[in-house]
Amino acid sequence: MNVAFVWKPILEWKPIPPIYVRNTFGRRLEKLEPIEPGIIRMYVCGPTVYDYTHVGHARTYVAFDAIKRYLSLRGFNVFHVQNITDIDDKIINRANKEKKNWEEIVEEYTRDYMENLEKLKIEIHLHPRVTSHISDIISFIEELIEKGYAYIAESGSVYFDVSSYDGYGELSGRVSPSEWRQEEEVLREKKNPFDFALWKAWKPGEPYWEAPWGRGRPGWHIECSVMSSKYLGRVFDIHGGGQDLIFPHHENERAQSEALFGVRPWVRYWLHTGYLTISGEKMSKSLGNIVVLREAIRKWSGNVLRMWLLSAHYRSQLDYNEQSLEQSKINLRRIESTAIELKRVVRDREPSSSINKDEERILTKVLEYYVEFHRAMSSDFNTAEALATIISLTRLANSDIIPNEYYTASIVSLKLLEEFNYVFAVLDRVFGVSVEPTTEWEKLFKHTIDILLSIRQKLREEKKYELSDWIRSELRKIGIKLYDYPGGKTIWRLEKD
Ligand code: AMP
Ligand code: ZN
Numbered sequence: 200m201n202v203a204f205v206w207k208p209i210l211e212w213k214p215i216p217p218i219y220v221r222n223t224f225g226r227r228l229e230k231l232e233p234i235e236p237g238i239i240r241m242y243v244c245g246p247t248v249y250d251y252t253h254v255g256h257a258r259t260y261v262a263f264d265a266i267k268r269y270l271s272l273r274g275f276n277v278f279h280v281q282n283i284t285d286i287d288d289k290i291i292n293r294a295n296k297e298k299k300n301w302e303e304i305v306e307e308y309t310r311d312y313m314e315n316l317e318k319l320k321i322e323i324h325l326h327p328r329v330t331s332h333i334s335d336i337i338s339f340i341e342e343l344i345e346k347g348y349a350y351i352a353e354s355g356s357v358y359f360d361v362s363s364y365d366g367y368g369e370l371s372g373r374v375s376p377s378e379w380r381q382e383e384e385v386l387r388e389k390k391n392p393f394d395f396a397l398w399k400a401w402k403p404g405e406p407y408w409e410a411p412w413g414r415g416r417p418g419w420h421i422e423c424s425v426m427s428s429k430y431l432g433r434v435f436d437i438h439g440g441g442q443d444l445i446f447p448h449h450e451n452e453r454a455q456s457e458a459l460f461g462v463r464p465w466v467r468y469w470l471h472t473g474y475l476t477i478s479g480e481k482m483s484k485s486l487g488n489i490v491v492l493r494e495a496i497r498k499w500s501g502n503v504l505r506m507w508l509l510s511a512h513y514r515s516q517l518d519y520n521e522q523s524l525e526q527s528k529i530n531l532r533r534i535e536s537t538a539i540e541l542k543r544v545v546r547d548r549e550p551s552s553s554i555n556k557d558e559e560r561i562l563t564k565v566l567e568y569y570v571e572f573h574r575a576m577s578s579d580f581n582t583a584e585a586l587a588t589i590i591s592l593t594r595l596a597n598s599d600i601i602p603n604e605y606y607t608a609s610i611v612s613l614k615l616l617e618e619f620n621y622v623f624a625v626l627d628r629v630f631g632v633s634v635e636p637t638t639e640w641e642k643l644f645k646h647t648i649d650i651l652l653s654i655r656q657k658l659r660e661e662k663k664y665e666l667s668d669w670i671r672s673e674l675r676k677i678g679i680k681l682y683d684y685p686g687g688k689t690i691w692r693l694e695k696d
Pocket of ligand 1: 247248258442482
């Protein structure tokens with residue numbers, strides 16, 4: 200018997216928990232409370248563009264993209280800045296090795312990076328480049344020198360004096376410089392081995408910019424302090440990157456920013472991704488074990504890679520292996536086909552306002568998964584557990600909703616189906632794996648149409664026009680229009696009336 204269903208707002212029924220993040224600073228879980236209510240300002244360290252983007256980079260970029268997507272879903276207005284390091288020793292070395300201009304190297308690999316982001320559906324709001332901010336960098340360094348936090352060495356390089364700032368080492372917990380390889384000549388002109396270059400004096404053959412203390416180029420760390428404060432303000436909410444950046448990069452960024460701005464903390468939450476490894480070793484260019492991202496995307500598709508990268512918690516280590524990618528591919532295909540089926544079932548249903556006991560049970564389960572998904576994501580963005588709820592939801596849809604050879608599901612109301620689809624769409628917004636037909640489905644679809652057209656061609660050759668016209672009119676009904684050209688060639692187009 201059908202009973203009237205009273206819809207309880209989900210927040211009353213089971214509240215969605217507040218978001219907790221694990222702050223690298225202090226190494227503890229903290230409630231996310233942005234500086235300005237409703238707004239999250241996030242800065243993530245992006246690539247040094249001297250080589251192809253690899254799957255290790257993608258791990259960090261996709262992780263912060265999912266974090267941003269989830270925060271947006273929770274109603275925050277997120278502003279995501281990710282820098283591009285377009286001047287660096289590695290870029291200059293590469294240019295020299297290939298006998299190219301350093302700008303050409305930058306252009307080539309920036310394009311590769313951007314194309315990959317697009318394929319992975321990662322949307323960054325702003326990509327500031329170092330070489331467009333040289334005057335800002337010079338002003339920043341000038342102020343550090345004026346205030347006694349930095350000194351000009353004999354070579355014309357400028358160093359940050361870590362003894363002038365008492366919080367050095369608090370982020371990373373590092374105290375011994377012995378773990379850190381440094382060039383002899385640099386070490387000799389520094390007051391303290393931890394002092395780091397804000398400005399590198401010019402060497403013949405290198406690009407340079409003029410500064411009040413001499414020509415040269417910025418050191419690596421300074422760019423992130425300068426560009427984050429320029430676009431996000433002198434304090435901001437989230438600073439991210441891979442865990443390799445905690446020391447020295449982020450320790451140094453923090454030192455120079457807190458010293459100059461006189462603020463503490465400069466960054467509310469430091470978030471770091473675990474390594475993407477290959478046979479247990481960090482994937483990195485210098486170890487020569489990289490899997491080039493564009494090749495991985497070509498082989499697996501952007502969606503499968505996203506699914507796979509998010510199948511582990513962002514802080515844990517993830518090892519590149521093809522079996523687990525294969526599993527993600529299977530999971531994704533199942534989620535996609537389920538979502539497509541559900542949409543079809545909704546389309547085919549007559550509207551009904553009532554819901555029966557059995558449906559109420561299913562609906563309760565759907566809502567439980569929904570809350571479970573939020574619980575996982577609220578607990579330091581646990582995408583691994585959140586993904587498990589999507590898989591459970593998929594199972595439920597296939598066992599209890601989508602008609603199959605054993606089960607006709609004639610009782611299902613439109614209300615339930617719509618809820619189901621809504622929950623799916625919400626989950627999809629975080630994982631960013633479109634449940635619309637993706638390349639795989641598109642391929643299958645196109646092949647099927649081509650097969651139909653070949654059959655129609657044969658029918659026409661045999662002068663069975665009634666049947667061939669029937670194929671044309673049936674395809675027309677589902678929005679596919681055929682164009683016959685002289686010589687027997689037929690093309691098709693998707694054309695809605
Ligand atoms: P890079 O161009 O090497 O400075 O790296 C750009 C971003 O990718 C930084 O946030 C790095 O921490 C991150 N990254 C590089 N390699 C890996 C890896 N194997 N696993 C996770 N993140 C990485
Ligand atoms: Zn940085």
